[in-house]
Amino acid sequence: MKKKVWIYAVLALSLILSACSQSSSGQPDEKKNSGKLEIFSWWTGAGEEDGLKALIKLFEEKNPDIPIENAAVAGGAGTNAKAVLASRMQGNDPPATFQVHGGSELNDGWVAAGKMEPLNDLYDKEGWNDKFPKQLIDMVSKDGKIYSVPVDIHRGNVLWYNKKIFADNNLQAPKTFDEFFKVADQLKKKGITPLALGDKEPWTATMIYENILLGTLGNEDYQKLWKGEMKFDDPKVKKAAETFKKMLSYINSDHSSRNWQDASQMVAKGDAAMNIMGDWAKGYFVNDLKLKVNEDFGWVPTPGTDNQFMIITDTFGLPKGVRNAKDVKQFLSVLGSVDGQDAFNPLKGSIPARTDADVSKYDEYGKQTIKEFKAAKLAASLAHGSAAPEGFVTKANQAVNIFVTQKNVNQLIDSFKQASSELKK
Amino acid sequence: MAVRSVYRSLLYALLIILSLFYLMPVYVMLITSLKPLDQITLSQMWELPHSLDFSSYQQAFERLSPNFMNSIYLVVPATLLSALLGSLNGYVLSKWKFKGADWIFTAILFGMFIPYQSILIPLIQFLREVGLYNTIPGLIFVHVVYGIPITTLMFRNFYASIPEEMIESAKIDGAGIFKIYQHIIVPLSITGFVVVGIWQFTNIWNEFLFAVTITTSSQQPIMVALQNLSGSQIVQWNVQMAGALLAALPTLLVYIFLGKFFVKGLLAGSVKG
Amino acid sequence: MEPKILPSLQSGSSLAVSAKKRKRRNADQLMSIVFILPSILAIGVFVYGFIAWSGYVSLTNWNSLVPDLSFAGFKNYLFLFKDFRFQADLRNTLFFTVFFIIAVLVMGLMLAVFLDQKIRGEGLFRNIFFFPMALSFVVTGVIWQWLLNPATGVNLYLKKLGLDSLWYTSVKIIPGVEWGKIQFGVPVAVIAVVIAAAWQMTGFSVAMYLAGLRAIPEEIREAARMDGASELQIYRKIIFPIVAPITVSVIIIMAHISLKIFDLIYAMTGPGANFVTDVPGVYMFETTFRGNYYANGAAISIIMLVTVAVFIVPYLISSRKGES
Incomplete structure (x- = not known):
């Protein structure tokens, strides 16, 4: 008999609890009303x-x-x-x-x-x-x-750099791709990671690529790309992919275990010299890491995108x-x-x-x-869904994620071409 | 005899080493959660904290406690309801077998092995249709339905050990299906309810796929909230470890105090029992 | 619909049962079906019906926010089999499943045999090996993500020995033969996930094997010892054959867990660089609920279901036969 009482008690409790959860979940409706x-x-x-x-x-x-x-x-x-x-x-x-x-x-x-x-x-x-x-x-x-x-x-085409590292090595913040690679080579010789990347979420790498595209194609052609007026196997797009590939040889080896904050942190701590990231990174530098603007870190537009605004x-x-x-x-x-x-x-x-x-x-x-x-001339960001529909962005991120490891330019171009069929819809 | 004692000490040494391996994550979780953020440097990761700091627990608790309560509201009714349903099914399928009952049982069992991804898209459409999407009752419903196979299996195996003669003699005494259930089966299945209850409690508490796809923000159970802790801003390892411990605590406690029943459920879940 | 009466009772008692009682019994048998009907309907609709619906969705053009249920044939499946990410998923799942099962079986049997040696403090050891099973895969993922992070965790010690590894961030595929769009071979990153998964699930096989070992009567061992068999021979000749069916059960249970794994990987590594730790479960989730490719996601889920069914259906049927 005792056992039965116990079972009924438990049942009663469960009903009460489900009633509770009912009322707590009723809140969204109340909100509407x-x-x-x-x-x-x-x-x-x-x-x-x-x-x-x-x-x-x-x-x-x-x-x-x-x-x-x-x-x-x-x-x-x-x-x-x-x-x-x-x-x-x-x-x-x-x-x-x-x-x-x-x-x-x-x-x-x-x-x-x-x-x-x-x-x-x-x-x-x-x-x-x-x-x-x-x-x-x-x-x-x-x-x-x-x-x-x-x-x-927010601006997406910003290259952040550690001012102390640049000063110690007598370097100037790069404005063109040539300058970037020259600086990167010098840093690499000194044993400093030139470019920090945290692509645990692949959109960070996609941002680098879109900035290279903008810097290589110029504003007009970049716009054409998303309107379907320029093909993804255009030699200029390929050239941008080649540049991207070269840039990836200067990144930290543990990039895939880091998110964007971890990558920015490398620049803040002096573990890496540069980082390409949108200017929310400034908020992270200042609010979270307590760095001083233009003292601890500096910035320039990413190579070739002066007067352009991603x-x-x-x-x-x-x-x-x-x-x-x-x-x-x-x-x-x-x-x-x-x-x-x-x-x-x-x-x-x-x-x-x-x-x-x-x-x-x-x-x-x-x-x-x-x-x-x-x-500046404005350009819409691909990585953040302004340039192309969500479906294309998903595919682009996948293609870039593969590219970061495989570094196969033709494969990247093919994937973009395939995904671009969706742009016309 | 000397060979034997060498062999014994080797055995113990091996067991202790393996135990340390199994405990290592718990050790790291505990000490990390007790350190303030600035003490969590890479080189000190394995060291004990200089002083006990419970602030990460406070932070984790602040951020996770609403979701913790969601999990409670979810787990308790879902566990009880699915245990009750499983008991009824198990009773019928073991003591009132009808023609084809075994095949129906097998067809029900299949439901516990399917990847839930394969029913997820219709399920979400359905829940939206009936207004249960993004609600705890919706999740309760889902767990009760997809808990039917395992709870039925466990109770059916459990009731198989109740001698047929008992049921038969009750029938001869004129007891019907309800009376037998109420007076013979239920009193005998307290252990069964405990085993199934613990099993469902643990599973539903730990479940992630339904939780992350069916509920959003304020309705989310704790496991989703724990996973979200790592998604925003800097990963605060101490808070995350404290959160992981908080999230694991109910099932760990159940295991510590009722481990015997937990293991029983585990073995019962392997079909043959 | 006739109630099943045990043969032993049939002769004596059934005669004694009055017609009234028999009628009552038929009513009860009907009632029993009423009891179980809701569950049968629920499983019919929510398992079989929904699988059919998913199957249908996988054949449509629904690859955007707005449902589009026009028929598309096998387009989504064809896309998947040509897709780099899905090919990588199949490779990763294959090696994850194989290594995970081997680890669970070997560790499980070893620990069970150890624990079966009349160990002092056996209960404590058992609890240590069992407790991870009470944890969520999400918790396991969160902890092991840190332990096997190349910059922290076990690497701090391994570095001193010069043995540090990239763990789940490694993009190496061994040997990495070209196959379809991907390199085929063992993705090194998967090993890290296997360690975490095996840590959590070994307890299951320990419990299963231990239950099997304990069910062997001591007399059989004694008899063998009397015949002059060594302990090793006893295990090889008597005990292992007896526990062999348990191995089959463990393999089936572990295989179905690993084929549909999602939460551990999602919490621990995500898809990983070059999709070295991606699995169909994660791909399905991301492509459906983040990318709005519903038809593609449905196709992935149907493929997952088929791979699981290949293991489970024969197992269910054989255990059905074994019972009757």
């Missing part, structure tokens, strides 16, 4: 999270009656968040607004799938059409309709079918305002997407980059 504005992003790292919080705080000051929910998803430099987003959008449960890279990721992804509302009226109302660079607005538009609001700009821009749009569209637009107007951009970007370590932001709020790197951004 209470009209909380869900801001979806993958900003959970040191500076970026602070930036997002500052932005939310600014919004709440201006709109105290609209509650905000920070729905950031950690892990995998955004890949986790993108997967979450994809499943929510497919399930017709879009967040109020979400982080998306301008360019192909937005236009060939969510806009093409018919999941986004155009924002032209918001741009007109806020008078933004001449506040963001035209090339940038083009990146978030399709067929004349604007679909998102850029909040920040752009990665985080933007937010309005998904179709959200209940609180008006509130979302309210948020977007704060996000696109000078105040909003200047609250967010100095903390995140990026530069504002608007051209009329307050330069004095940015550090030395920011000031210089804001200046260069205004004058």
Whole structure:
């Protein structure tokens, strides 16, 4: 008899617990009903999270009656968040607004799938059409309709270097490929790893290749490549692959066990001289490693890309079918305002997407980059999904991952050619 | 005799060396999790910490505790429900065999060996359809369904050892299928419930593929959160090791206190039992 | 639908059973089917039905965010077999499975035999070899990722001996003959994963072998000893043949684990440089849920299912026959 009582007790407990879990999982529904504005992003790292919080705080000051929910998803430099987003959008449960890279990721992804509302009226109302660079607005538009609001700009074509190593060896930061290889050879002779790479996640290596492509092809041909107007077996593309191959002979041997932070750390600690990475690396140097801008580390555009700007821009749009569209637009107007951009970007370590932001709020790197951004020609990043659809990017990353080991130029070109059949769709 | 004692000491030496190999990861996990981040340099990796520092546990706990609770909400109902279902199935398939029961049993068993990837895409579509996608009840449902084969197998093997005569004489006394289950089977299957319960508890707690594909962010069980710890910013090894230990603690405790039953379940899971 | 009555009872008691009771029994037999019906339906739909649906998806064009269920023939399979990454996956899975099973069998049998020598503190030793099984593959992956990281872990000691290795970051394939698009051979990086996996799973084979050894009556050994057989001969001639069927079970169980492995590799190494540690489970996950190639992912999962079924179906059928 005793045993039976025990079994019933356990059963009762299980029912109670499943009821508990029911109620705890009921929360997402409550969220929808209470009209909380869900801001979806993958900003959970040191500076970026602070930036997002500052932005939310600014919004709440201006709109105290609209509650905000920070729905950031950690892990995998955004890949986790993108997967979450994809499943929510497919399930017709879009967040109020979400982080998306301008360019192909937005236009060939969510806009093409018919999941986004155009924002032209918001741009007109806020008078933004001449506040963001035209090339940038083009990146978030399709067929004349604007679909998102850029909040920040990151530069992808930056070569970071350890100032002390360069000074000790009397070296100048390289501006061309020839200079790069000359410097690299000298460093190698001294027993210093010339280029740090951490391609545990292969997009880091893809970034090197896209920067070489930009430096070799020039802006116009680089653009043509993604429009399908230039073939992937063009001799210039091949030449870029050859350069990539040569560059890979200067990297650290344990590159595949490192992520991008580990690679940046090598430059910070003086274990390696240079590193090619987007300028979020500056945030990592300054926030996490407590280095000083232009003292401990320096930067130049990657070889051959002076006056060019490999752009990665985080933007937010309005998904179709959200209940609180008006509130979302309210948020977007704060996000696109000078105040909003200047609250967010100095903390995140990026530069504002608007051209009329307050330069004095940015550090030395920011000031210089804001200046260069205004004058530079923009190029969309492949590694970050701005130049080509997600499917192509996945294939490109695979091809590059193989190339880093195999160093087979023809194989790389073939894989890109094969994947490019998807670009025309 | 001298040969024998040399042989014995050699045996012990070997066993001790192998034990050290098996314990090595635990040692590293423990000492690393007790060091502050600045003490984790490569050269000191194997050294004991200078002083005990529990801050990494605090950090790991802060970041993992919601997911830890998710796992609890998931594991307890899922384990109990699937044990109950398995017990019913095992009862029928061992004591009320009908024509073709053995083939149905084999067909059910196949379900425990399939790579779950092969049902994952329809499963996600289905869960989305019924509104259980990205919910703990959804995960509970999944674990109960795909737990049917193993729990049925374990209970069927377990009930096979209950003598047929007992059931028969109860039938002659006029007891029906419910009464026999309630008065004979259930009281005799306490061990069975413990073994199956521990087995399901361990498996569901440790499961990763369903967890990572069916739930997102705030609904995720602990194993996914642990894996995500390494995904962002600098890898803080001390926090990660502390997190790994926290995540492993419930199943380790179960093993330490109820290891005998755990091993029983393990052997029962190999079909022939 | 007739209840199965044991022959011994048939003669005496069934006569005594009244018609009413027999009717009752038929009702109960019907009830038993009602009991089990939900489970049968669930398995029918969620295992067999969903496999069929996955199979169908693998034959469609659904390779983007938006479901596209138009029929595509075997396009996705053809793509996979020509794909560098998938070829590498097949190679890696083959060698991972072989080495993993060998490691688990050898270590398992060795430890079981050791523990069977009337060891003092046997319970403690047993617990030490068993406990990793209570851990998650994710936890194992996290720990061994650090232990076998070329810059840390065991290499700190091995370096002093000049034996340090690149472990899972090595891109070497031995011997690396050209085969299809890939180099065929043993990927060195896989060894590191085998060590971690074997660390976790040896306990299973130890438990199985130990149970087998313990089931052998002491009298048989005694009798052999009386006949003048040495301990070694006893093992070779008597004990190993008895535990041989256990080996088959262990191989089947381990093979199905290693053929569908995902979490350990995902947590420990990821696909690796040049895909030296990639496996179909990881590829399926990434291509489906990160790259939105649903049809390709479904095709991978069906291939995984077939490889597992090759081992499991004969095993299930034979153990079915063995029972009846």
